[in-house]
Amino acid sequence: MPRKDNLDPQPLPRSFFVRDPRRVARQLLGKILVRHSKGLHLTARIVEVEAYLGIEDPAAHAAAGRTLRNAVIFGPPGHAYVYFIYGNHYCLNVSCEPEGKAGCVLFRALQPLSGFEEMARARGIHLRGPQDWPKLTAGPGRLCQAFGITRSRDNNCDLTSPSSELWIGDDHYRVRAISQTPRIGVTKAAEVPLRYFLRDNEFVSGPKATRHSVVHGRAIPVS
């Protein structure tokens, strides 16, 4: 039998995103983010995400109600919500839930698969070796810089269409253990565990604090 991974990534159906962001977040782990534009082809595996719910989630941009900035997360599912933060960085999300209901998943870290040198150039760094690879895409701001993602270019982009410059593909990669912790950097609902990442993956962002993680639904003590 042929292996089912290592295939060209196939787009995800719109229905994939018409669900609670917590389910979408988990299912997005292991999928591939593709940047395909003239003269540039980048791919990287999604290894860390966070779920942001609707207007009832105090940490979500949706909590403020629909504004010009956050309109995409109230719109149709499967579209890119890109925002600018801290005067420096862009962050990438994908809209979830049916149109009219808010919800999204934030991309926090990727594992580069192809286009390493192009990503390094976009990040303005020089790769000395594999130890530098996480600097390319470990962190929501970093991965956007590596992929050249900006609000003016990519906000509202359809991530289910392979003819988009930015889209999400599935190569049937098999995910192993998933860890779950509170979301990073939020001040409201700071304890709610809606951050998901591939356990033991070297490209996950943030301090090594895998404390409070939950693996396969069971609490795992980590010293």
Added chain:
DNA sequence: ATATCGATTATCT
């Protein structure tokens, strides 16, 4: 390895 801090601006109150 962890803590603290400054940069810099779109967006909203």
Added chain:
DNA sequence: GATAATCGATATG
């Protein structure tokens, strides 16, 4: 006028 879903540099143990 205040805030922010971050990053990189610096300081310290």
